[in-house]
Amino acid sequence: MGFNIPRGTQDILPGESERWQYVEKIARETCHAYQYKEIRTPIFEHTELFSRGVGESTDIVQKEMYTFADKKGRSLTLRPEGTASAVRSFVENKLFANPVQPTKLYYIGPMFRYERPQTGRYRQFYQFGIEAIGSNDPAIDAEVIALAMSVYRKAGLSNLKLVINSLGDKESRTAHREALIRHFEPRIDEFCSDCQTRLRQNPLRILDCKKDRDHELLKTAPSILDH
Known part of the structure; x- marks a missing residue:
């Protein structure tokens, strides 16, 4: 009987792992320069953390989480992203x-998401992320963007194009x-x-539906810029 790697995962073999280490080194050194410090959170958390933190109407929560019950019947989930765990730790x-x-x-x-495997997308993937918590100063947003661009440039990427979007303030989002x-x-x-289901929960999610992406109403949907 042979054993094969689970679908949607990959082995990082010698020769390739050194490339990963190189990119991770750039990310860590850049974060140090911007005075960001590393946090290491559990690979699994209580399911409710992600349901509330990521959003119950998202595909991540509804379709993609690896959720299981432990021996005492508690619902646990392999982390699908890093923000919810970082904020939980910040508060706790x-x-x-x-x-x-x-x-x-x-x-x-x-991180872990039950997605359809394809080129560049795996069910177990590795994510680098940063969180700046405790300030309303928009300069923090600019700093986060600058840090990301710095990592890309140090990694050797060129011809980069930065596009900035906004969903507006609370009143704008409500009107939209x-x-x-x-x-x-x-x-x-x-x-x-x-x-x-999303119509009342989160109508924005209709705009990136994969099944109905060619529907005519998507092409004429109201823009956030008008609100």
């Missing part, structure tokens, strides 16, 4: 009490959400069952 360990704020964190590690509902509701029965 009272990092907000540190006199120096914002708290700047970075992480590098394996209501406009989307008015736009899709009269013909929502023409969309897949997922989109029909």
Whole structure:
């Protein structure tokens, strides 16, 4: 009987692993220069953390999480992303009490999503991420973007193009959400069952539906720029 690697995973063999180490070294050194410090969180957490933190209407929570019950029946999930765990740790360990704020964190590690494997997409993948928690200063957003671009450049990427988007403030998002509902509701029965559920939960998710991406209403949907 032979044993094969599970679908959607990969072996990082000698020769290739050194390349990973090179990129990880660049990421760590860049974070150090920007005064971000490493955090290492558990590979699995209570399922509710991701359901609430990532969003119950997202494909990640509804379709892609590796969730299981432990021997005492508690629902646990292999982490599909890093933000929820970092914020949980920030609150649980009272990092907000540190006199120096914002708290700047970075992480590098394996994440898990039950997706359809394809080139460049695996069910176990490695993610590098940063979190700046505890400041409303928009300069922090600029810093995060600058850090990411710095990592790309140090890794040898060229011809980079930075595109900045915004969903607006709370009032803008609310107005846009209501406009989307008015736009899709009269013909929502023409969309897949997922989109029909998303109409009230999170109509923005209809815009990136893979099944209905060619529907004419997607091409004429209200833009956030108009709200």
